[in-house]
Amino acid sequence: MQNIPFHKAYIGREEIRNVVQALKSGWHTMGPRTVEFEERFKAYTGAKFAISVNSCTAALHLALEAIGLKEGDEVIVPAITFTASAEVVCYFKAKPVFVDVERDTMNINADRIEERITHKTRAIIAVDFAGQSFDHDKVRKIAKRYGLFIIEDAAHALPTTYKGKKVGTLADITCFSFYATKTLDTGEGGMITTQNATWAARMKIMRLHGMSKDAWKRHTKEGNWFYEVTAPGFKYNTTDINAAMGLAQLGRLEWMGERRRKVAEYYNKTFADMTEIETPVVRSHCQTSWHLYVIKLALEKLRIDRSRFIQELAKRGVSTSVHFIPLYRHPYYRDRFKLSAKDFPDSEWAYQRIISLPIFPGLTRAQMRHVTASVKGVVVKYGT
Numbered sequence: 001m002q003n004i005p006f007h008k009a010y011i012g013r014e015e016i017r018n019v020v021q022a023l024k025s026g027w028h029t030m031g032p033r034t035v036e037f038e039e040r041f042k043a044y045t046g047a048k049f050a051i052s053v054n055s056c057t058a059a060l061h062l063a064l065e066a067i068g069l070k071e072g073d074e075v076i077v078p079a080i081t082f083t084a085s086a087e088v089v090c091y092f093k094a095k096p097v098f099v100d101v102e103r104d105t106m107n108i109n110a111d112r113i114e115e116r117i118t119h120k121t122r123a124i125i126a127v128d129f130a131g132q133s134f135d136h137d138k139v140r141k142i143a144k145r146y147g148l149f150i151i152e153d154a155a156h157a158l159p160t161t162y163k164g165k166k167v168g169t170l171a172d173i174t175c176f177s178f179y180a181t182k183t184l185d186t187g188e189g190g191m192i193t194t195q196n197a198t199w200a201a202r203m204k205i206m207r208l209h210g211m212s213k214d215a216w217k218r219h220t221k222e223g224n225w226f227y228e229v230t231a232p233g234f235k236y237n238t239t240d241i242n243a244a245m246g247l248a249q250l251g252r253l254e255w256m257g258e259r260r261r262k263v264a265e266y267y268n269k270t271f272a273d274m275t276e277i278e279t280p281v282v283r284s285h286c287q288t289s290w291h292l293y294v295i296k297l298a299l300e301k302l303r304i305d306r307s308r309f310i311q312e313l314a315k316r317g318v319s320t321s322v323h324f325i326p327l328y329r330h331p332y333y334r335d336r337f338k339l340s341a342k343d344f345p346d347s348e349w350a351y352q353r354i355i356s357l358p359i360f361p362g363l364t365r366a367q368m369r370h371v372t373a374s375v376k377g378v379v380v381k382y383g384t
Helices: 013-025 032-045 056-065 084-090 137-146 197-206 239-253 253-271 306-315 331-334 345-351 365-382
Strands: 048-052 076-077 095-099 121-127 149-153 173-177 192-194 293-297 354-357
Touching: 013 197, 013 239, 032 048, 032 192, 032 239, 048 197, 056 084, 056 149, 056 173, 056 192, 056 197, 076 084, 084 095, 084 121, 095 173, 121 137, 137 149, 192 197, 239 253, 253 293, 306 354, 306 365
Parallel strands: 076 095, 076 121, 121 149, 149 173
Antiparallel strands: 048 192, 173 192, 293 354
């Protein structure tokens, strides 16, 4: 029996060569390769500024610090997302205010945002779920009307476009993830893009202890030993080892994106005649990165629930996941902010049904056939 992992990183000779060269260079922390990675990423997205960090969580934290979030402020966050999107708000003793998601895309429902805005609201953190961009036009209109900042959690969204424009320039600040499972993998890492010079300068300083000069600027011929601590910053910088891997990954990003797209197309075509399975909905004006391929079960046509469906796939050698457990279900958010599942009907409906299937660049045609055959086999066995 085949055993198909949920994810497998695509690492080639270029990544290995770049990392070895970085190790041999003697410059292992943030240095020339990090600077090159930022420049290349900036050119790819079209952003004016790109600031590398050690995670998307760090990126989101720095973004909120840059816009001046304070204790008691509120930030709009989708109800279904990874905890990082909301936990960074709590770092400031501010309040994440959750908004229901769309049933089909599972992005934040822009039509529900205004009812959650108060005089304390400062920003909207909008997530590109599974790699599909949220509705920028609607969210931008709301943000402009109420004087709010838009921070885009683009952890899934590389490469993603919205109406022909690459994600990275559309929000006030955009935060990317290079975690091991992401579409660009540096093991751990992230990037922030913005068009705002003041914010960019602040985030560059705050990512490394609030120091006026980082090590690269101090220890090259162009630099000197003197620096000043201008604020109590953080230790959020990345390294040249991570950046070396990122440079190789960035060079093959479009190819890896195409490979993911072909897997999604195969799944879509194979599942097209199955009423028990709802395939991902992608808006016509969006091009998704296909970071995730999330199906929804038509539970009324099955005699088992989602958990049992996952168990049955595991028996057939197919590893899956669930993205994500809604934040209002987690004890911290549920109890701290007095949340109830009944207040998020669409998120709850989706959560009961979603399963993420394997999708990664190295997935073979034989593995794709096994995944789809396994899904069909479970449906045939447990269909009504």
